[in-house]
Amino acid sequence: MKPDFPMIAAFVAGIMTLPVAQADNFHGKTGAMGGAGVASADLVTGMSLNPASLAAIREEQGFNIQLNAGALTSDEDDLIDNAEGLRDRLDVIDRRQVTLDDIQFVADKFNQLANKSLLLSAGASAYLGMPTSLGALAVHGKSELRLGATTEVDQTDLDRINDARDSANLIQGLVDQYGTDFSNYTPQQAAAVVSALQASGLLTPEQINQALATGSLDTIELLDVDDIQSEFVGRGAAVTEAGITFARRFQDTSVGITVKAQRVDVIEYRANVQNFDEDDFDADQYRADGSGVNVDLGIQHEYGNWRVGAVASNLMKETYTAPTGHTVTIEPRLTLGAGYRANGFTLMLDADANAYDNMITGQESQFARAGIAIDVFDWAQLRLGYKSDLKSVIADTTTVGLGFRAFGTANVDIAAITGDNDTVGAILQLGLSF
Structure with a gap:
């Protein structure tokens, strides 16, 4: 042909x-x-x-x-699914007080995404x-x-999230021992809580003053979503x-x-x-x-x-x-x-x-x-x-x-x-x- x-x-x-x-x-x-x-x-x-x-x-x-x-x-490593899961949780955190579960979830997701x-x-x-x-x-x-x-994970983000997780664990331990509100503490208990927060080296003076001003450990802002650079x-x-x-x-x-x-x-x-x-x-x-x-x-x-x-x-x-x-x-x-x-x-x-x-x-x-x-x-x-x-x-x-x-x-x-x-x-x- x-x-x-x-x-x-x-x-x-x-x-x-x-x-x-x-x-x-x-x-x-x-x-x-x-x-x-x-x-x-x-x-x-x-x-x-x-x-x-x-x-x-x-x-x-x-x-x-x-x-x-x-x-x-x-x-x-299910990169897309993990990235979407992290994005959705950060969006929720940005609208309410962060919890220990939030920080643990974010920390896990960042570790799953790093170098993947x-x-x-x-x-x-x-x-x-x-x-x-x-x-x-x-x-x-x-x-x-x-x-x-x-995902290009910023090391500063990892350090910040790990510090936030350690801080959340510390605060959870104090809540389990003394409760959340300072109004329910004796002077000795309040002094012990503040001393523990200061001695940990995990919280800034501003974060500690935030708890004292509001009278509650639950109001400490441990993670600001807007600071994440990854x-x-x-x-x-x-x-x-x-x-x-x-x-x-x-x-x-x-x-x-x-x-x-x-x-x-x-x-x-x-x-x-x-x-x-x-x-x-x-x-x-x-x-x-x-x-x-x-x-x-x-x-x-x-x-x-x-x-x-x-x-x-x-x-x-x-x-x-x-x-x-x-x-x-x-x-x-x-x-x-x-x-x-x-x-x-x-x-x-x-x-x-x-x-x-x-x-x-x-x-x-x-x-x-x-x-x-x-x-x-x-x-x-x-x-x-x-x-x-x-x-x-x-x-x-x-x-x-x-x-x-x-x-x-x-x-x-x-x-x-x-x-x-x-x-x-x-x-x-x-x-x-x-």
Whole structure:
């Protein structure tokens, strides 16, 4: 089947309007193999990893369409739930006298939130590949969304809350022994209470004078919500792109190039913990966008059953900045791969040759990936994979997947992802060749 260029134009226009977000190789086949496949992924998913893979398409295959969607999340510490619980209790405390139970709750929540984080990736993509008289051609649209959240707990807040808890315990002990109201104390009891408050070193003279002036231990203000400085921070980026790939085979070597237009939305949300609202993450005041053009280059070579490959992605380095100053850099990445295929068995190994900034934390990540696939009969595949961040910033993940091919034209591929820090995810791929 020869290319229908009006169909191509309509396809590109359609995928450019999709409200999608793709993240770190969310493709049902290679995603189930840890994301490996630079050297030996087939053309069905190879375009997403190495443009040279597209050269494997044959003229008699005609068009090949692939749609992918998936999501991955890591929230071991229930960050959002704990942040919302803290915010709601602080809002209540701000309207009434703080209790020992309040202070204990706030202290527990601050300890649960300190040095904790949430990560979310989600997305989808669409590809259309076809043969031409000069080589193989493909168009694609994809986008990736990566969000992270953390609580930047101020040490002064922790010290203040711990002091308030100790003070509340002291006052509760005095109430249990003498009662709440000074009017019910004997002069000796009143002197003992004041002496205990002063000797503890936990209360300021102003707080002690407040109790004396009101005649009650219950009126001492132990925690002022307005003094809390800790912040909830959400960071992320959405990278949306549309591009065209051309690949050609020269005997045992294939080469490919992808030229793509990119739009990058950078997000940094900051709010005091008592004002946190997850629905404000994508508000305009926390988001900025920019656009550019980028290029990927790839090569593959076969040695019998063995294959090697390399891909240089995003050759044009660009930096994008949120209104708050948080930056995201799209930077070059070189990935090397090796693979083996024989008798229904496939092995893939990939490794990033350089580290690159994590879009959320700004820390560098550098991944190694491995995967295997085993043919089951003529219409199914079992896949396993593993992905590890050599910089230990992102949790390692293990993947498992199944692929089904019907009538030689349709494919359905699913993958499940699990990893450290309660990391879970899933990917679905649907494809059609005609």
